[in-house]
Amino acid sequence: MKAVTWQGKRDVRVEEVPDPTIQEPTDAVIRITSTGLCGSDLHLYEVLTPFMTPGDILGHEPMGIVEEVGPEVRNLRPGDRVVVPFQISCGRCFMCSEGLQTQCETTQVTGEHMGAALFGYTRLYGAVPGAQAEYLRVPQAQYGPIKVPEGPADDRFVYLSDVLPTAWQAVAYADVPQGGAVAVLGLGPIGEMACRIALARGAGRVIGVDLVPERLERARLRGVETYDLRDFDDEKALVAAIHDVTHGRGPDAVIDAVGTEAHGSHVARFVQQAAASMPRALSGPLAERFSVDRLTALHTAIDLVRRGGTLSLSGVYGGAADPLPMLTLFDKQLQIRMGQANVRRWAGAIMPYLTDADPLGVDDFATHRVPLADAPHAYDMFQHKQDGAIKILMTP
Template structure:
C-alpha cells in the first residue's frame, strides 16, 4: 500500500509499504477514505523526531471502511463505515471504566512511562502505524471505532477522530460559567472548533492568534478576535475586554511550539539536531517547551478562573509562574483527550441537518495522499491560508 512515512527531521515521503494484517483477535483492517494532518503531526515533523524511525507511518485522524475483522472485534462488520479515535483504548480496564480512555491500562506504554497507545505517534506512544495510508490496522476494534451513517459526507464525521473531541474536552475542562467569557489562544483547527463549541453553548468567546486567515475565520463565527501581533500586551487586551478582571476561563490550543520564546526555541532547535542517543535523554529529562501561550493563558484568566490546556507539551523542566498561580487561586486542567468520553454528545450535534459546527467547511485544502509532503510544509509554514488539510488516499 501507499503510506506517508517519516524519513528524517522535516522530511516525509509517500512510499510503498507492506499492507497491514490482523495480528490480534480484536484487530480490524480499515480501508482509509479520508485522513487529516494534525498540529500534533507537526511536532513529529520537527521536535519529536528523535523518537521516530525512518519509515514510520504517520497520521492519527482517520476514517474509512472496514475490510477485515478479527474474531473478537465485537459487533464490527465488514463494510461498516467508521471513524477511528486517535488514542487506542480497550473500554473495560480500570481507567476506561472511569472515562479516562487516554490512560487505558491495556494499551499503556509502560516502558516509556506514558499513557494509552496512539496511532502514528513515536516510540513514546507505542509505535503503532498511523492512518495517513491506504489501509490501517486498528487494535482494540471491539471498542474504538465509531460507526457513522451510510451516505453521510466523510467530513461530517472525520473530525470525531481528534479535532472535535479534543476541542469538546478543552471547552468542558475550561468550566466556563453560563454567563462567562472564555479566551481561546491559538486559532488552528482545535482552537477554531473550541470557539464554535463555546458559541454553541452560548458563551462569550475571545480568540487570539496572529494569522489573518485564522482571525477572519473565527470572526465569521461570532468570535471577538485579538491579533497578538498588533497589540503590545495580549493579557492587557483581554483585561480591557473583561472589566479589568480577566476571562473566566482560558484555553491553550497552541502547545509546545508557541511563538514568543526565542531563547527556548533556540534550545529546542539545538536538541533537535543532536544524534538520537543524545536527543532522547535530553528531551526526556531536561526537555523544555516554548511557553508563551500557556503563560499568557495563566495571566489572562481571572482570579479563581480555570485554564484548560489542549495543546501538547513535552517538557520536563518547564518554569511555571507558581506564585502567581497560587496567589490567584486558578484551576488548571490538561491532558490527552479521552475521545470516547465525548463521542455520544458530539454525534448528537453532527446528526442534526444543519452543520452547526461548520465541520464540512473547516478544511481549506483537500489533496491526494501523494501530495502529503508538500502539505506538511504548507501547514507548518501556514502558507496559502492553510488551516486544515484532508488527504484522500
C-alpha cells in the same frame, strides 16, 4: 500500500510499505477514505524528532471502511463505515470505565511511563503505525471505532477522530459558566473548533487570539471576538486589552490551544531546534531528561485568566524541565485541567451536533483536500501557514 513515513526533521515521504494484517483477535483492518493532517503532526515534523524512527508511519485522524475483523470483534463487520479515535483503548479497564481512555491500562506504554498507545505518534506512545495510509490496522477494535451513517461526505464525521473531541474536552475542562467569557489562545483547527463549541454550549463571550490573518478572519465570521497578536507590543499589552473588556478581571477561563511551539520563547526554541538537529543517539536521552517547551502561550494564559478561573490546556506539551510560575498559580487560586482528549467519552455528546443543520460547520471546516501523494507538500504548506492552510484532509 502507500503510506506517509517520517524520515527525518522536515522530511516526510510517501512510500510503499507492507499492508496491515490481523495480528490479534481484537484487531480490525480499515480501508482509509479520509485522513487528517493535525497540528500535533507538525510537532513530529519539527521538534519531537528525538522520539521518532525513520520509516514511522504518521497520522492519527482516520475514517474509512472496515475490510476485515478479528474473531473477538463482534460489533463491526466488513463494509461498516467508521471513524477511528486517535488513542487506542480497550473499554474494559478501570481507566476506560472512568472515561479516561487516554490512560487505558490495557494499552498504556508502560516501558516509557506513558498513557494509552496512540496511532502514528512516536515510540513514547507505542510506535503504532499511523493512519496517513491506504489501510490501517486497528487494535482493540471491539471498542475503539465509532460507526457512522452512510450518506454524508466524510467531512461530516472525520473530525470525531480528534478535532471535535479535543476541542469539546478543552471547552468542558474550561468549565465556562453559562453566559461567561472564555479566551482561546491559538485559532488553528483545535482552537477554532473550541470557539465554535463554546458558543454552541452557551458561552456569552468567546475571545480568540492568533497572528495568522486567515485564522482570525475565519473565527471572526463565526462570532468570535478576535485579537491579532501582531497589534500588540508584547503579551502584557494583549492581556491588558482583554482585561479592559472583561470588567478588569479577565475571562472566566482560558483555553491554551497552542502548546509547545508557541511564538516568542526564543531560548526554548533554540534548545528545541538544537536537540532536533543532534544525532538520535544523543537527542533522545537529552530530550527525555531536559526537554523544554516554549511556554509563552501558557504564561499568557496564566496572566490573562481571572482570579479563581480555569485554565484548559489542549495544546501538546512535552517538556521535562519547564519552569512554571507556581507562586502566581497558587496566589490566583487557579484550576488547571489538561490532557489528551478521551474520544469515546465525548463522542455521544458530540454526535447530535453532526446533523443536517451542521451547527459546528464541519462540512466546510477543511481548507484543503489533497491526495495522499501530496503529503510532503501538505506538511510544508501547513508548517509555514501558506495558502490559508488551516485544516488539511488527505484522500488515499
